[in-house]
Amino acid sequence: MEEIPLWYWLIVLFGTGACVGSFYNVIVYRMPRGISLLNPPSHCPICKKRIPLRYNFPIVGWIWLRGKSACCKQPISIIYPIGEALCGLLGALALYAAAGFGADITKPMLDPEKWATAATLFWLLLGAYPVCAIDYKYKLIPDSISVGGIVAGLLISLIPGGVTPFQSLLGATVAGGGLYLLGWIATKLLKKDAMGFGDVKLLAGYGALMGLTCAVETLIVASLLGVILMVPYAKLMARKSKANKGRKNPPENEDAGQIPFGPFLAVTAPFMCLWGNQLFDFYLKFILE
Ligand SMILES: [Zn+2]
Numbered sequence: 001m002e003e004i005p006l007w008y009w010l011i012v013l014f015g016t017g018a019c020v021g022s023f024y025n026v027i028v029y030r031m032p033r034g035i036s037l038l039n040p041p042s043h044c045p046i047c048k049k050r051i052p053l054r055y056n057f058p059i060v061g062w063i064w065l066r067g068k069s070a071c072c073k074q075p076i077s078i079i080y081p082i083g084e085a086l087c088g089l090l091g092a093l094a095l096y097a098a099a100g101f102g103a104d105i106t107k108p109m110l111d112p113e114k115w116a117t118a119a120t121l122f123w124l125l126l127g128a129y130p131v132c133a134i135d136y137k138y139k140l141i142p143d144s145i146s147v148g149g150i151v152a153g154l155l156i157s158l159i160p161g162g163v164t165p166f167q168s169l170l171g172a173t174v175a176g177g178g179l180y181l182l183g184w185i186a187t188k189l190l191k192k193d194a195m196g197f198g199d200v201k202l203l204a205g206y207g208a209l210m211g212l213t214c215a216v217e218t219l220i221v222a223s224l225l226g227v228i229l230m231v232p233y234a235k236l237m238a239r240k241s242k243a244n245k246g247r248k249n250p251p252e253n254e255d256a257g258q259i260p261f262g263p264f265l266a267v268t269a270p271f272m273c274l275w276g277n278q279l280f281d282f283y284l285k286f287i288l289e
Pocket residue numbers: 044045046047048049069071072073074
C-alpha cells in the first residue's frame with residue numbers, strides 16, 4: 001500500500017461499488033418474485049438460459065452486449081448499468097471524501113484513520129440505497145444493513161486511528177439503547193407505536209460505525225429533516241384524502257402520510273461521518289460563548 005497511488009484505489013472502489021450495485025439489481029429483481037438470491041445462478045428472465053460469467057460484469061457486460069441479451073436479443077433496461085455506475089461512483093466517493101476533497105490522487109494514502117473512514121463511508125453510502133428503498137416500500141429495514149452495520153462497525157474499529165473498539169461498542173449500545181428508550185416513552189405517551197425496532201438497530205449500527213457523538217447527531221439532524229419535510233407532506237396527504245372522500249371507492253392507502261424514518265437516518269449518516277465532529281465543535285463553541 002506504500003507506493004500505490006490513490007487513483008488506483010479509486011478505480012478499485014468504483015469496481016467494488018459497481019459489483020454491490022449489480023448485486024442490488026439481483027435483489028430488486030428476485031426478492032419481490034420470491035426467488036432465492038443465489039440459486040438458480042443468473043439466468044435470462046425471458047428464455048431462462050444461463051448467462052455466462054463474462055456477461056455478468058457490471059456496466060461492461062451491458063456495453064459489450066449493446067443492451068441486448070446474448071441469448072435471445074431482448075433489450076436489457078439501461079436502468080441496470082446506470083444503477084451499477086451510480087453505486088460505483090458512491091464507492092469511489094467514499095474513498096475520495098475520506099482522503100479529503102481535493103486530495104492529490106497521484107500520491108498514496110497512508111493514514112490508517114482515513115482508510116477506516118473510507119470503509120465506514122463505503123458502508124454508509126452503499127447501505128443508504130437499500131434502507132431508503134426497502135423502508136419506503138415495505139416499512140422495514142433489513143437486518144443485513146442494521147445488524148450488519150454493528151458487525152461492520154466493530155470490525156472497522158480494529159483499524160488503528162479511527163473509532164476505537166470501545167467507542168464502537170459504547171456507540172452501539174448507548175445510541176441503540178437510548179433510541180429504544182425514547183421510542184418506549186413515546187409509545188406510552190402517544191398510546192401507539194412511535195418507533196420501529198428497525199430504526200433502533202440501524203442507529204445502533206451507526207453508533208458502532210461512527211461512535212456515539214456522530215450517531216446522536218445523525219438522530220437529531222434526521223429528526224429535524226423529517227419534521228421539515230413531513231409537515232408539508234402530511235398537509236398534502238390530508239388534502240388528498242379529503243378529495244378522495246367525495247368519491248365512491250376511495251383508493252386504499254391506510255398509512256398515507258406516514259413516512260418511514262429510516263431513509264432520513266440513512267441520508268444523514270454519511271454527512272455526520274464526514275463532518276459530525278466539526279459540527280459538534282461548532283455547537284460547543286456556540287453554547288459556551
Ligand atoms: Zn434470453
